[in-house]
Amino acid sequence: MILHKADNALMCKAFAMTLRGAAQDWFHTLPSGSINSFKELAYVFTKEYTSYRTIKKNPDHLFNLRKKPDESIRDYIKRFKAEKANIVGCNDQITLSAFKKGLPAEHELYRELTITPSQTLAEVFTTAERYAL
Structure with a gap:
């Protein structure tokens, strides 16, 4: 979508459609109008879910x-x-x-x-x- 220069609203909506379960519930609890860009949505999502990431061990x-x-x-x-x-x-x-x-x-x-x-x-x-x- 970034390659096709999609607008922020479309990218946010498309991202939301990829979510399932708890992540989808989290998305729907965001206050209306609280996210102004896809970049901001990506940041908020990453901040929320970074702790769930598995740390690779060497x-x-x-x-x-x-x-x-x-x-x-x-x-x-x-x-x-x-x-x-x-x-x-x-x-x-x-x-x-x-x-x-x-x-x-x-x-x-x-x-x-x-x-x-x-x-x-x-x-x-x-x-x-x-x-x-």
């Missing part, structure tokens, strides 16, 4: 994960895999290092993974699942 996020003292190995594996699934393009070596770093140094699994460091990620998770059992 692979470094995995290094913040730690096995909690009262958490089972099975639960740690499950939580770790869930977090890894939210990271696009995470390389296996980083994942493996972060998983191991999240284990307490005194844990048997940590010791085994340190003794045999050339394992693939699949082998590490297989070993971890064996410990979980």
Whole structure:
């Protein structure tokens, strides 16, 4: 629409037609005449809904994960895999290092993974699942 030089009123109406659910309800609660341009509508909408945006995580996020003292190995594996699934393009070596770093140094699994460091990620998770059992 911007390419066709549509006027502000038309762009605001077209934008409103793309909204669904809570966003549509929000739009209809705007006081009549409170928006003077599409640019202003875009700003108000962005301000309202920016907090709902998912923040993309990078692979470094995995290094913040730690096995909690009262958490089972099975639960740690499950939580770790869930977090890894939210990271696009995470390389296996980083994942493996972060998983191991999240284990307490005194844990048997940590010791085994340190003794045999050339394992693939699949082998590490297989070993971890064996410990979980």
